[in-house]
Amino acid sequence: MVTSLVEVFPGLAKGNYQITSPANPDYNCMAWAVGDIGKWWWPGPDEKREYWPPDILREPTQNAFEAAFARFGYERCMEEDVEPGFEKIALFADASGKPTHVARQLATGRWTSKLGRMEDIEHVLRDLEGVVYGSVVLILKRPVTAIV
């Protein structure tokens, strides 16, 4: 059964997106955002199935994600527009504030996302907002020269 991206994310119906990889169940959005596609990252309750840095709060909260991003040199910022010399990450959360998704900005100002077990896509940031991923709640940035 094939899931249509537009069916799940109606914001993509404008057609302003590209699929940039085949579906792959081996990594998720967080792994893609932090550049570690060898693992499925998520602060879920099961430490044997989802990777999360052991010294960072393991709970699906914005604080836990912000702490994990800080490990990679990211700090909060206000603007989601592209800033030369910086990489940005956006955290999505549902209406209760629980994180649902992470996207990473490209040098062009567009964003790249791994959609769960589905494909990677290049897209306009807010086109993924909606029922499934909620809305963007946090933008973080780091200098492109940041060393992890």
Added chain:
Amino acid sequence: MTPIMGTVRNGQIVVDQPVEWPEGCRVVIEPAANEETLKERFRRLSAVWQKETAYLSSMTEASHHPAYQEIIHLGPDVIPLLLRDLQAHHTHWFAALHALTGAEPIDPSVAGNVPKMVDAWLCWAKEHGYQW
């Protein structure tokens, strides 16, 4: 209106997906004409689960989906089907296999590394005599 499939459990009908028919709509329920084989049920439930959770970033949330839980309720006979799909597609049947066998062969050092988690389960299954 599209027919809805479901399963009788403890005298109640558990539907495979949310019913979107109009409120107050009368329904007729009767056993499916042909009994589904285990493989057919697994494929149907797996397809529902894939369609409705493929976009999720959380394995835990995906494994709480009703279709995933229904697959677990199919019982130990479904284990070879899970192993085959795990091997071929790296489908996230880790929680289901754990629920059905009680085993947890994944070493914490490979947590989140899906290919190694798959290998760990297949190795465990071979050692315990499963064929798939």
